[in-house]
Amino acid sequence: MILLRPFVIFITFILSYIPILQFIGLALLFFIYHVLIRNRNFHIKKMKEVYSSNNLDFPNIKEKSPLIWLFVYIASFLIINIFYLYLSQQISSLSFEELENFVLPNWQIYLFLGSFIMSWISYATIINRIDKDQWQLQESEITHKIVKNRFIKLRDGNVAMFLRIITLDIYQWFLLFFLLRETTIHYFEDGTATGRYTQLIKTQKVEKTDQNSQEKFENKEEETLQQKLIEKIKNTEENERYSIIFSELTSLEDKQKAKEVLDELYEKNYIKREQYEKLLEFL
Known part of the structure; x- marks a missing residue:
């Protein structure tokens, strides 16, 4: 499990808007998403061990890693940005009269629309798997008295994508900040970040050992x-x-x-x- 401090978001935000350092900012941005997904997978895996050892019903959460959706999002994101740069250069070289008659080829329109749709679907899926899945697990942990407090707030991936568009991507940075903060605090409370969760598993194993010895x-x-x-x-x-x-x-x-x-x-x-x-x- 990799625990990132929220100030990493601020650094990434600054780098992403500096032309010379944009690539570093993008790399850090995708790394943050990777860490959130990796921590989500680790959290679910370890909590499943706790639930299994204590004969508790585990929530109906997809165990398969959403990492593939991150790759889809990165690919579609890069295609959109490359297309934007290509289109900007093409338009800037045209005169006003040529600009009035400028029409994009159909394949470019389809490529852009397809990439946009895939970026929306993949991003919404990533947020749902990071946030919704762990929120569901958090509620189950509260029910079984593994944790007492609610830190992870429920969010919808489609709403998040819509807010990104209307806020010109500003919402993304706030979302990442709170996702990092909320999940990290929760990991400390249920012991996933510290290894304290193993006490629940060990207790069960000791009881079984004592019973077998008897x-x-x-x-x-x-x-x-x-x-x-x-x-x-x-x-x-x-x-x-x-x-x-x-x-x-x-x-x-x-x-x-x-x-x-x-x-x-x-x-x-x-x-x-x-x-x-x-x-x-x-x-």
């Missing part, structure tokens, strides 16, 4: 009792054998264990059917 101890104790009885009765006469078994089994406080030992002795033909039934009455 079962092994009880089984071993039962086998030891059975072996002792067999050693005592294997060279004795039938009447004496019955008395020894009766004395040993009726003295046990755990009648269920005594019955299990009796069943084993009967199966191994150390006692007859009549003796077995009589002993059962006392147990």
Whole structure:
């Protein structure tokens, strides 16, 4: 998990609007989206382990990484920007009369519209997977008392894209700032950022280990009792054998264990059917 401080957004914003450093700004911008997606994937993966170990119902969240949508967004974003630069240069070289008769070829129009639609779809999907998925998980964590507070606010990717357009992309920077801030605080609260979430998993594993150890101890104790009885009765006469078994089994406080030992002795033909039934009455 990579935790970025929100001031990285401010630096990226400045670099993105300086012509010479725009490429660095764009690279940082896409890196921030990559980090948000990566943290989202890590968060969901680790919380799923917690839910699984505690037999809790995990929310209906798509586990598949939305990273492919980031690549689609980057590709469509670059196509739009290259097309914009190409169109700007072409228009700037035309005279006023030529500009009046200027018409874009159909393939360029389709390319621009297709890239715009893909950028909208991919961006909306990215925001939904980063924000909506983790908001849904946050609500589930609150229900199961893993966390107490709500930090991640619910947003819609399509609305975010629309606000980007009408604010000339200013909204994007505010959105990134709050997404980084809200998710980071939430990761600290549920322990994903610090590793504290493993305590819930370890507790479950310790309980299972203790339970298995107890079962092994009880089984071993039962086998030891059975072996002792067999050693005592294997060279004795039938009447004496019955008395020894009766004395040993009726003295046990755990009648269920005594019955299990009796069943084993009967199966191994150390006692007859009549003796077995009589002993059962006392147990």
